[in-house]
Every structure is written in structure tokens, then in C-alpha cells.
Amino acid sequence: MEPIYWNCIIAHSITAFSYFGIPIVIGVFFAKTKATIPSQFWLAFLLSGGFILFCGFHHLLAIFEPHSAVSLLHLGVLDLMAFVSLSALLYLMPTAYQIVKAIAKSQEDTRELQRSQQMQQLFLDHGPFGAYIKDEQSRVLYYNQEIQSRFSVDPQEWLGKTDSEFLPDPEEGRRVMENDQVVLKTLRPLKLIEEVKISDNDQPCYWLSFKFPFTDYATGAYRIGGISIDITESIEAQRSLTDLNQQLEEKTLELETKKRELIYLSDMTDMLYSCESEDEVYQVVALTCSKLFPNMSGSIYRIANSKNYVQMNSFWGGKITSKEIFSLSDCWALRRGKLNILSPRNLGLICSHLIQPVRGTHLCVPLFAQGEVVGILHIDALEEISPEDQQTTEIIARTLGIALNNLSIKQRLTHDSLRDGMTQLFNQSYMQSITEQRLAEAERSGQPLSVIFLDIDNFKSYNSRYGHVTANILLQGLAKLLLKSIRSFDIPCRWGGEEFVIVMPNMTLEALRKRVEQLRLDIEQMQLKDGDQILQSITASFGIAVSEPGITVKDLLNRANQAMLEAKRTGKNRVREYVNTFN
Secondary structure, three states: OHHHHHHHHHHHHHHHHHHHHHHHHHHHHHHHHOOOOOHHHHHHHHHHHHHHHHHHHHHHHHHHOOOOOOOHHHHHHHHHHHHHHHHHHHHHHHHHHHHHHHHHHHHHHHHHHHHHHHHHHHHHHHOOOEEEEEOOOOOEEEEOHHHHHHHOOOOOOOOOOOHHHHOOOHHHHHHHHHHHHHHHHHOOOEEEEEEEEOOOOOOEEEEEEEEEEEEOOOOOOEEEEEEEEEOHHHHHHHHHHHHHHHHHHHHHHHHHHHHHHHHHHHHHHHHHHHOOOHHHHHHHHHHHHHHHOOOEEEEEEEEOOOOOOEEEEEEEOOOOOEOOEEOHHHOHHHHHOOOEEEOOOOOOOOOOOEOOOOOOEEEEEEEEEOOEEEEEEEEEEOOOOOHHHHHHHHHHHHHHHHHHHHHHHHHHHHHHHHEOOOOOOEOHHHHHHHHHHHHHHHHHHOOOEEEEEEEEOOHHHHHHHHOHHHHHHHHHHHHHHHHHHOOOOOEEEEEEOOEEEEEEEOOOHHHHHHHHHHHHHHHHHOOOEEOOEEOOOOOEEEEEEEOOOOOOHHHHHHHHHHHHHHHHHOOOOOEEEOOHHHO
């Protein structure tokens, strides 16, 4: 019986060891892997562990119980139980480790997934963008905190509603829903800018929206996901930049216009300084104004020398809207000596020189020369004349007045430099210069150039009898007679003292003889007075010469002078012509 006893003891010992070893091994593995038992399995785990432990206690107690006879079948079952228990323990050790490790990994994955979901939720809720999910009917299933704060709504307020139901403007909501349907129809992502107003704010907000379709695997239905970024500041900045660019372009065009105006005004000033007559001055100003004001008309008026009326001297543009001649009192600019404007926006004083009915805008700017009003610059337009154009017009008027004044001074100086102060006939210097020009023209055209040299007879005795003052009256009277007796293009000159020269282009010798003979008779019959005193009549001796090819001015004048001296020598008060015998 002794072997059977020890067989039972050993079998119970191995079985108890195995039963106690199984929970110990599993507990060590759980502790080593830091795995935890899911809450739903705690009861099953405790019951299973209690069962194994109690089975172990049963076999442990069996070791110390008094020996009783057992059948061979019972002994076989005990041995088999010991073998199976030990085998289960030995086999369970690596398997339990893998199971517990798998449980630990699963738990770690679960925790990682939870952390990831939490991070995702934090990302969506705290990101600087609006995030939302909608169903196939565009009903909101989710929206993040950014949308909640921007639209001042609760987390549940919009759930189950469409955009047209909660947005302030239903039309905006309808457009947003149309964009959602485009995503569902095409099943492709959509990027667009949506304009949505926020409650209590009339200014719209602009959102850069990214919408995309996805499938809800729990139900199989399509969902619309969206992320919207507020780009209102960017849009406003872009608009501001666009406005600045437009303003810059306008300023650039304005500067180009100003530059062009300065060029026109500079060219006008240069040309005005080169003008030789008032007509040229008016042409230059008219040309400049037509460039500066292509859509306007204008005219230049000068006050007549009599100061009784104003007359138009130049006109440019379309239809004439002002009288060509009017009195000084008809223009407010002339009355006041300052600019006068009449326009639909500026109902000023109406000048009487404007032709009725008066339409559009009319600007009258006075012209000043040496502080005196000498005329006006009149501008008229269908539209308003801008302050800048008014300023430009005043500059033109001021420049025009200066040019007219300079031209007057220039002409006076030119007249004084070309004329003899006593008789107002051309002086010797100018006569010689212009005769060279006329002689060159005569040779080129094949026409003759004639010269008359005359000298007053017995002038010294006349001067001694009446005195210098009366002698000057004689010279002035003779000069007037000469001007009446010649053509407008003939050149009369006081050669010096009592000697005079007349240059006559395009006159044959025969016609010249008749003309000079008549002039001699007119001088002989001329009567002059010094106050009430009738002066003694005078006579003059004449010498004439006609040009030949290649002759010089000096030779031509010498020939006429020699002929005059011959007339003096042969009795005075007669006409002699130059012939070759005088060589």
C-alpha cells in the first residue's frame, strides 16, 4: 500500500502546485505587462480564479488527510490529473504571457486611440477654423467650438438643422447648401470662398471652405465634411490693396497728365517768346489750349485801342458761344478784373456777351499787361471745368498777358531801332540791310530793283531862315508826303540830314520816271504851316538808278547818289537817272 500512498501524495501535490501556479503565473504576467482586466470581465476572472484556487486548496488538503484505500482507477485519475495540471501549467506559462501581452497591447492601442481621438477632438475644437459634418440633406451633425464662438451658438443648437434655418440670411444658407449638393453629386472635394454674415453684423464674413465627401461606415450613408477658414481680413486687405493700386494708377495718370500739361505749357512759353506778331501769339495759345482741353472750346478777346469795345482775335474748338464784338461792361471778368465762372454746379454771374441759350460751363479769365486788363481768355465746355483746369487756364492767361506785353515792348524797341526818330521813316542801317535782301530777290526773280535818291534844295538857307524847329516840321511833312506817294512794300528811308532814299522793287525804268516826276511836282506844290505862319515852298533834286545783274547795294546807292548830284549841278528841282557816262 505504501507506493500507492506516495503516488496519491505526489499526485495531489503536483495538482495543487499546478492549480496555485496558474493564477500566480497569470498575475505575474499581468504585473509585468501592466495589463488590466477589462471591467466587463472582472466577475468571470474572479470566479475562474476562485475556482482554480479552491481546487488547489482541495488537493493541498488531500495531501494531509489520512490515507484511505483507493482503487486503481482513482489512482489513475489522480495521476492523469496531476500530469494534465502540470502540463497545463508548463504550457500556460508562455501562452499566458502572449495572451496577457496581447491584452496589454490591445489596452495600449485602445488608450492610444483614445488619446488620438482626444487630440483630434482638441484639434477640431480649438483650431482657428470652423469644422463641421453634415448629412446628405445638409443637416448639421457636428460643429466645433470655433463655429460656436463665431456665431454665438450652443453646442447642440444647430444640430439637425440646415444652413438656411440658422443663418441670418436664408439666401446665403441656400447658396451654402447648393455647394454641399455639388460635393455629393460629384463625390469630389470642393474648394471655394463662401460669403456668410454673422448675426448682428451687417458686414459679411468671407470663408475659404474645403468640402469633401466621405462614407459613414456605421450606416453606409454619405457625409459632408468641411473646414472653413475666416479670410475676411485677407479679402479686405486685398480690396484695400486693390484700392491702393487703383489710387496709385490714378495718381500715375494724374502725374502723367500733369507732366504732359507742363510740357505743353513749357512749349507754349518757348514759342511765345519767339512770336513776332499778335496773330502768332494767338495761334500758339489756341494750339496749346486745344491740346490741354481737347473737349473744350475757347477764344481770345482784346480790348480795342479806343477802349470802347472788345473784339475776338482768335477762336478754337467747336461752336462759337460768345459774341465776336461786345462792350467792356458785358463781361464780369473785365468789370471785376478777376476770374468769372458759370456752370450747372456754380450758378455765378452770367456775362452778357454769351450767346443765348447759355449751356454748359463758361470761364472768363482776364488778361493783364503791365497791371492793366487788356482782354479775356474765354473757355466753354459741356461738362464741369475742374479746379485743376481752371488753375491751368489762369496760368495760360497770365502767360498770354506777359507775352502780349513783351511783344509790345519788343515791337516798340524794334520800331525804334529801325526808324528815324524825326520822320519815322526807316533809318540808313535798316535800309541798307533790307536793300540787300530785296536785291537778292530781284536777281533771283529777274525783276529790276530801283533806287531813288533825293535831296532838299537850299535846305541850309531854309534852316538859317526859319531855324531848326521849323526845319524839322519841313522834314516831317516831307516824310508824310513820301509815305502817301509810294506803295506799301516800297522802302522809304531818311539817309541823313535833308537826304532821303526810296527803294522800289519790281518797277520798270519808264514807270519809275513817271512816279519820280510826279513826286517832284508834289513836293514843289506842298504847303506847310508852322502855326499860323505859311512856310516857304521847297523843291528837291532826284537821282534814280535801276539794278543790273551782279551789282552790289553800295554801287546801286552810289549810282543813284551820282544821279542826284548831277541834278543838283544842272539846276536843281529836277530828276536825273544814272547812265554809264557818269563813270
